[in-house]
Amino acid sequence: MPTIEELKSLANETYVTREWTTENGINGYRFTDKATGATLFLPAAGYRSNSSSALNYAGTYGYYWSSSVNGANAYYLYFTSGTVNPGFYNNRANGFSLRCVAEQK
Numbered sequence: 001m002p003t004i005e006e007l008k009s010l011a012n013e014t015y016v017t018r019e020w021t022t023e024n025g026i027n028g029y030r031f032t033d034k035a036t037g038a039t040l041f042l043p044a045a046g047y048r049s050n051s052s053s054a055l056n057y058a059g060t061y062g063y064y065w066s067s068s069v070n071g072a073n074a075y076y077l078y079f080t081s082g083t084v085n086p087g088f089y090n091n092r093a094n095g096f097s098l099r100c101v102a103e104q105k
Helices: 004-009
Strands: 016-023 026-033 039-043 062-070 073-080 083-091
Touching: 004 062, 004 073, 004 083, 016 039, 039 062
Parallel strands: none
Antiparallel strands: 016 026, 026 039, 062 073, 073 083
């Protein structure tokens, strides 16, 4: 999983462009690295509540865990169609999405 610093880089408009879009019928953000043109699509998958198990905000909000922890909490990236916010933390029992990353060799 990415660190919170890696997720924060997605919000840095100096290096990355972002576009709210729909791919294959799924809403989310397409992030594009300005230097390389590499893209990453993160679906607005919502999240599953740790208290009720209900799926919330699918299609309108995205919540992605980082590997950075703070006690019983972990940092995450949160987005809607108009904003991208990294750096919040929440209880790790919530069902947020995961995004695997490959280490560069």
